[in-house]
Amino acid sequence: MGSYLIRRILLMLLTLFGVSVLIFTLLRLVPGNIADILFDAAGMIDPVEKQKIIRELGLDQPLVVQYMQWISGLLRGDLGFSYISEKPTIDEIAPRIPITASLAAMALTLSVITGVPLGVISAVRQNTKLDYALRVFSLSGLSLPSFWLGLLILMGFVHWFGTIPIYDRNNTPLEQLAFMLVPAMAVGYRASALIMRLTRSSMLEVLRQDYIRTARSKGVSDTGVNYDHALRNAVVPVITIIGIEAAFLIGGLIVTETVFNIPGVARFLVEAIRMRDYPIVQNLVMFIAFSVVTINLLVDLAYSLIDPRIRITD
Amino acid sequence: MSVTVPLDHNAELRRAGAFAHGFFGQARFLARRYPLGAAGAIILIFFILCGIFAEWVAPMDPLTTNAKYSLAAPSARNWMGADMMGRDEFSRIVHGARISLMVAISATGLGAIFGVSIGLASGYIGGWFDLVFQRVVDVLQSLPLLVMALVITAALGPSLENTIIAIALPLIPSVSRVIRSNTLSLREMPFVEAAQAAGMSEWRIAIRHVLPNTLAPLIVLATAQLGSTILTEASLSFLGLGVPEPHPSWGRMLSESAAEYVRTAPWLVIFPGLAISLIVFGTNLLGDAMRDLLDPRQRS
Amino acid sequence: MDQQVNTQDVLKVNGLTTYFFTRRGVVKAVDDVSFTVRAGETLAIVGESGCGKSITALSLMRLIPSPPGRTIAGTVMLDGTDLLQLSEPKMRQMRGNKISMIFQEPMTALNPLLTIGRQVAETLILHQNMSRQAAQARAVEMLKFVKIPEAEQRAREYPHQLSGGMRQRAMIAMALACNPRVLICDEPTTALDVTIQAQILELIVELQRNFGTAVILITHDLGVVAETAHRVIVMYAGRKVEEASAEELFHRPLHPYMNGLLGSIPRVGLTKRATASEHVALQEIPGIVPALNDLPIGCAFAPRCPNAGDKCRAAIPPFEEKLPGHFAACWHSDVGAKVPT
Numbered sequence: 001m002g003s004y005l006i007r008r009i010l011l012m013l014l015t016l017f018g019v020s021v022l023i024f025t026l027l028r029l030v031p032g033n034i035a036d037i038l039f040d041a042a043g044m045i046d047p048v049e050k051q052k053i054i055r056e057l058g059l060d061q062p063l064v065v066q067y068m069q070w071i072s073g074l075l076r077g078d079l080g081f082s083y084i085s086e087k088p089t090i091d092e093i094a095p096r097i098p099i100t101a102s103l104a105a106m107a108l109t110l111s112v113i114t115g116v117p118l119g120v121i122s123a124v125r126q127n128t129k130l131d132y133a134l135r136v137f138s139l140s141g142l143s144l145p146s147f148w149l150g151l152l153i154l155m156g157f158v159h160w161f162g163t164i165p166i167y168d169r170n171n172t173p174l175e176q177l178a179f180m181l182v183p184a185m186a187v188g189y190r191a192s193a194l195i196m197r198l199t200r201s202s203m204l205e206v207l208r209q210d211y212i213r214t215a216r217s218k219g220v221s222d223t224g225v226n227y228d229h230a231l232r233n234a235v236v237p238v239i240t241i242i243g244i245e246a247a248f249l250i251g252g253l254i255v256t257e258t259v260f261n262i263p264g265v266a267r268f269l270v271e272a273i274r275m276r277d278y279p280i281v282q283n284l285v286m287f288i289a290f291s292v293v294t295i296n297l298l299v300d301l302a303y304s305l306i307d308p309r310i311r312i313t314d
Numbered sequence: 315m316s317v318t319v320p321l322d323h324n325a326e327l328r329r330a331g332a333f334a335h336g337f338f339g340q341a342r343f344l345a346r347r348y349p350l351g352a353a354g355a356i357i358l359i360f361f362i363l364c365g366i367f368a369e370w371v372a373p374m375d376p377l378t379t380n381a382k383y384s385l386a387a388p389s390a391r392n393w394m395g396a397d398m399m400g401r402d403e404f405s406r407i408v409h410g411a412r413i414s415l416m417v418a419i420s421a422t423g424l425g426a427i428f429g430v431s432i433g434l435a436s437g438y439i440g441g442w443f444d445l446v447f448q449r450v451v452d453v454l455q456s457l458p459l460l461v462m463a464l465v466i467t468a469a470l471g472p473s474l475e476n477t478i479i480a481i482a483l484p485l486i487p488s489v490s491r492v493i494r495s496n497t498l499s500l501r502e503m504p505f506v507e508a509a510q511a512a513g514m515s516e517w518r519i520a521i522r523h524v525l526p527n528t529l530a531p532l533i534v535l536a537t538a539q540l541g542s543t544i545l546t547e548a549s550l551s552f553l554g555l556g557v558p559e560p561h562p563s564w565g566r567m568l569s570e571s572a573a574e575y576v577r578t579a580p581w582l583v584i585f586p587g588l589a590i591s592l593i594v595f596g597t598n599l600l601g602d603a604m605r606d607l608l609d610p611r612q613r614s
Numbered sequence: 615m616d617q618q619v620n621t622q623d624v625l626k627v628n629g630l631t632t633y634f635f636t637r638r639g640v641v642k643a644v645d646d647v648s649f650t651v652r653a654g655e656t657l658a659i660v661g662e663s664g665c666g667k668s669i670t671a672l673s674l675m676r677l678i679p680s681p682p683g684r685t686i687a688g689t690v691m692l693d694g695t696d697l698l699q700l701s702e703p704k705m706r707q708m709r710g711n712k713i714s715m716i717f718q719e720p721m722t723a724l725n726p727l728l729t730i731g732r733q734v735a736e737t738l739i740l741h742q743n744m745s746r747q748a749a750q751a752r753a754v755e756m757l758k759f760v761k762i763p764e765a766e767q768r769a770r771e772y773p774h775q776l777s778g779g780m781r782q783r784a785m786i787a788m789a790l791a792c793n794p795r796v797l798i799c800d801e802p803t804t805a806l807d808v809t810i811q812a813q814i815l816e817l818i819v820e821l822q823r824n825f826g827t828a829v830i831l832i833t834h835d836l837g838v839v840a841e842t843a844h845r846v847i848v849m850y851a852g853r854k855v856e857e858a859s860a861e862e863l864f865h866r867p868l869h870p871y872m873n874g875l876l877g878s879i880p881r882v883g884l885t886k887r888a889t890a891s892e893h894v895a896l897q898e899i900p901g902i903v904p905a906l907n908d909l910p911i912g913c914a915f916a917p918r919c920p921n922a923g924d925k926c927r928a929a930i931p932p933f934e935e936k937l938p939g940h941f942a943a944c945w946h947s948d949v950g951a952k953v954p955t
Contacts, residue, residue: 011452018453026469139602143541143595145548148568148587154576155583164576210722216677217717218710218737218788221703232727251460255549269461270553273468285465289456296456308772309726 008300012293019289020074024067027278057083070282080279084272089279093265093287100257100264102177104249106184108242111191116231116238118192119199123234124226126204134196141193146252150186150259167262183260187252191245198241202234209233236307243296250288344607351603357596365412372405376562385579395581397567403582406562407589413563414593417478418543422536424482429489430525430532436490437497438520444494451487459484459542460549467550472558481546485539492535496528530608537604541597548590564590624795624828625651625674625713630688632666632673641906643669643683645852651796651828656819658831658843658860660875664903666852667832671798674830675715676705693795711741714789718801720781724773730757730784731769737791756787760817779810783817790821797822798830803838815842836875840864848872851904851914854933858940868942870919913945921946 054060058069073080079089122134157164165179206212207230215229250266257267265284272280304310345352364371373393380400388395394403436447454462466480500506501524509519550556551565559566567586575582628648634641644666651657659667672678673685676697690697692712697705717723725733734756735749744752750769757765760783773781782802789797799818803811819842822829831843839846839860846863848856848871856869867873901918904910912929916922925945933943 014449015452015456018449019456022453023465026465029469139595139598140591142598144591145545145552145565145587145594147549147552148583148590151568151576151583151587155580158577210717210719211725213677214717214723214785214788215725215736216709217675217715219706219708219740220710220736221706229725229728233725236727247455247458250458251546251549254460254464255552258553270464270555273464273555276468281465281468285457285461288458288461292456292458307727309774 008297012297015293016286016289020071020286021067023282023285024063024070027282028063074283074286079283082277082280084275084277084280089283092280093268093284096263096265096268097287099262100253100266103180103184103187103257103262103264104246104253106177106180107188107191107249107252108246110184110188111195111245112242114188115192115195116199116235119196119238120203120226120231120234122196122200123203123207135200138193138196138200141189141196144189145255146186146190147255147259149189150183150256153182153186154259165260167260169263180262183256183262186259187249187256190252191249194241194245194248195238198238199234202237203230206230206233236303239299239303239306243292243299246295247292250292344603348603348606350599351606354596354599354601354603357592358600361411361593361596362415364408365415368409368412372402372408374402374405376401376406376409377560385582387579388581394585395579397579397582403567403585406567407564407585410562410564410567410586410589411593413474413557413561414544414547414590417474417481417547417557418540420478421481421543421547422485422540424478425485425539426489426532426536428482429486430493430528432486433490433493434497434520434525434528437494438501438516438524447490447494451491454484454487457484459546463546463550464553464555467555472555474557474561477547477550477556480550481543485543488539489532489535492531493528496531497524500524500527534601534605534608537597537601541594541601544590544594544597622653623650624653624693625830626689626691627674628689628691630670630673630685630690632669632678632683632685634682635684636682636907642852642909643906644673644685647688647847647849647852647854649847649854649857651830653795653828654822654826655845656822656829656831656843658833658839658846659849660833660836660839660846661849662834662903664906665849666906667849668800669852670849671715671800671830671832674796674798675709675713677709677715707741710737710789710794711792712794713796713798714792714794715798715800716782716785716789716802719805720778720785721805723785724781726773729770729772730776734769734784734788734791737788741792753787753791756791757784760784760787760790760821762787778806779814782806782810782814786814786817786821790825790827793825794827796828796830798832800832801834802831804833804835811838818842836864848875851909852906853914853930854943855915856942858937862937862940866937866940868936868940869915869944870921870946871915874918913943 058066061069070080077090079093081087082089082092085092118134118138122131122138125131154164165182167176167179171179203226207226212225212230215225220229253264253266254270256262257264258270265287269281269284269288271277272284378401380396383392383396383400383402384398386392386396386400392402392404394407396402397406432447436444457465462484463480466483467476470476470479497520506519506523509523510516514522547556547563548565548568551563552569554566554569556565557563564586568583627650630644630647631642632644634643647666647670649657659670661667669678669683674690674697676685678685685698688698692708695708697708697713700708724730728736731750731753734753735744735746738744738749738752739746742749754765754769757769762768762780762783768776768780768784773784776784786802797818802818803814806814815838818829818831821827831838833839843860846856846858846860847854848863848869850871856863856867856872858866858868863872864876867876904914904917910916910927912925912927913919913922913931916926919926923945931943931945933941936942
């Protein structure tokens with residue numbers, strides 16, 4: 001177990017190193033100098049001023065040096081300063097994380113508590129009208145863009161309440177939670193649909209297995225067969241996609257936070273990209289990659305706890 | 315999400331009746347067997363025709379502005395209303411089909427070409443090449459599709475071509491992984507060994523024997539990806555980082571102060587979203603049927 | 615054979631008929647099959663694969679996948695109760711309790727995510743109202759009973775940690791936990807190594823002797839039949855074609871099908887004293903088993919039968935007593951009865 005973990009963590013670090021190189025290079029591919037773009041955007045043309053700022057930002061250094069400066073800062077917890085607000089990057093990013101994290105957690109929870117049972121029902125009632133309805137419902141979840149779903153929900157609010165819910169930092173945590181529920185549903189629908197489809201096909205696969213027949217031959221009831229014997233086996237592959245799911249979720253969060261005007265990190269990433277605020281973009285992307293990789297590691301560990309056949313051995 | 319297909323999927327097809335009777339007979343057989351897939355194909359074909367013949371289908375030019383009709387509600391003149399600049403929404407949606415499909419199909423194709431080449435090479439050459447490739451895939455997969463696409467558009471700058479590239483690049487890992495695992499199992503197959511024994515060059519074996527046998531999973535995967543590609547393009551454009559003006563992109567049509575239109579001009583929100591949803595829904599229906607047809611392992 | 619067979623009838627099956635209604639037509643998997651099993655007796659059902667013997671067993675358990683399968687006629691009287699008439703909840707109380715079944719593949723017949731102990735205990739909790747702890751303790755006892763070494767330890771393990779033979783023992787422990795009246799063994803040894811096969815058969819015979827269980831043994835292995843069965847039913851294309859005591863059947867097969875099966879097997883290997891290493895699979899008979907959805911009009915075996923005449927192709931022969939206690943369905947049973955000397 002120990003050496004497995006160490007190996008996994010080393011691979012994780014290697015992956016994150018790869019991400020850092022990739023993102024750093026990509027952001028320096030931009031046609032033209034970052035300083036030029038920043039200056040154009042700010043409408044400044046004084047060349048002396050420009051040279052000064054270029055030196056301040058370290059943009060005159062060779063790329064390797066710039067990269068090393070970024071990484072060594074990152075390792076010390078110093079993420080540099082935002083080009084735009086000139087505040088420390090960490091102060092810009094950190095307060096926005098809990099907002100996005102709670103939205104993501106809510107969406108994921110919603111999608112699991114709806115996706116798994118609906119997938120089971122769909123499988124158990126295979127080829128009935130209910131099954132068809134649920135399949136169309138889940139396929140719709142994969143087809144509706146979540147930003148459009150968000151817009152439709154807002155439209156519903158306008159229609160029925162005459163107003164649009166607005167995120168307010170000054171609200172009580174409970175009010176904020178209630179507000180989050182709506183965007184969480186918009187994001188979670190897609191995830192729920194994916195989980196539902198996977199649960200259904202995995203259930204159908206499991207229900208064909210010999211040990212299900214054995215359980216029936218012992219006199220286990222349908223409910224016992226479906227939920228105790230079958231579901232237990234069927235959720236194993238479902239858990240493996242929760243990692244992938246989390247990555248998908250981030251895409252949904254980006255557009256949904258934009259639609260609902262939620263000041264989370266996901267929307268912040270888009271803003272930073274638009275403003276070419278590269279210190280923010282770089283560090284945010286690293287943070288996202290770190291989250292995805294960590295979730296995948298946790299999922300792998302959880303997987304081995306649930307399925308005794310894959311107990312990890314050294 | 316690895317998709318593998320047994321080598322004799324032709325036998326599967328034959329049993330399914332695919333070789334039974336001419337093109338139309340075949341189509342009829344498949345439509346009866348996969349009614350949902352057929353519906354998906356019809357939806358997709360409908361949009362493809364719209365895209366190809368947009369100039370004839372659309373009643374007006376999608377780019378001509380007319381201040382008189384700014385934010386006009388749906389009427390006999392503008393079936394789906396008109397946008398801020400008084401451009402006909404219906405015509406823009408018809409032309410949007412072209413943009414949407416062009417981006418989606420080119421991106422999927424581009425991703426497939428690179429994915430197949432890398433996967434084939436990785437599975438075939440193995441060794442250090444494979445090892446390096448695996449790590450690169452790890453890197454690419456640790457970033458969500460949309461984030462990756464966002465960063466790439468940021469790096470390349472917004473244009474139609476760059477949008478295609480930005481969407482195609484994140485597709486490469488999944489394609490190459492499927493092709494790689496297929497190649498690995500195919501390499502052990504008797505017919506490959508027979509070809510080797512017959513003195514055929516490795517290069518020729520890879521192209522003539524291994525590649526054709528990975529086509530079925532590739533088709534399954536590509537159809538499945540087409541839907542998410544369309545969604546990614548729409549999301550990018552919605553965020554203002556995808557297809558730039560003046561191209562009528564569905565995502566972009568939703569972005570321009572969409573939250574404001576929710577109150578004032580709901581038709582500008584409903585119709586483009588409906589178009590995206592419908593085309594993706596059709597693609598997904600078709601993708602499911604393709605998987606059932608070509609990947610018997612997953613059949614229920 | 616020297617063992618005392620109780621004369622009490624435990625299970626009486628009459629006219630059991632199970633069809634599968636598929637897109638390609640009606641598959642007559644089990645057609646008008648009747649038999650009786652007494653307490654402590656072993657009845658073997660033999661035949662080639664696809665002859666309907668496993669479907670017969672599943673019909674008794676009412677575990678036919680439905681749709682497409684349905685038992686459309688017959689009675690299955692277990693101690694005077696017709697299982698086919700019971701409501702599903704009542705039938706559930708019978709399964710694993712009064713009538714149990716063990717399957718061919720011990721590798722896949724156990725739930726991979728539950729411990730062996732828990733799977734054995736489940737039967738007890740379901741049918742004997744035992745608490746979890748009591749059932750767990752009893753499960754360990756049952757595992758000892760089927761001669762699993764280190765039963766306490768094994769009970770805590772998962773199926774993948776056990777060998778095939780051990781898993782089949784665990785299956786037997788599970789099936790016998792509630793001391794059922796009838797135990798159906800569907801090819802219990804086919805998937806196992808030869809030496810393990812003998813041990814498992816021995817175990818089944820020994821437990822049967824101790825519990826007085828009626829055993830229905832489904833197999834295509836005539837060696838297994840010779841070793842363990844008291845009476846034998848031969849099935850062909852969903853129908854019963856011959857029935858006799860094991861000894862009688864091996865010495866005087868009346869149906870040309872059975873005769874063909876025994877054709878080239880050395881007679882010496884087919885006595886009751888045969889050892890486990892002499893298992894002999896059914897002999898190939900020229901021709902193919904007819905499709906069960908497209909049976910010939912007359913005797914189903916006629917197309918492959920060396921003795922078949924016009925009568926055979928015109929009408930199904932009645933199943934009748936040809937010799938005392940020896941039944942067969944053949945127009946030419948006297949021809950088929952030729953015994954090589």
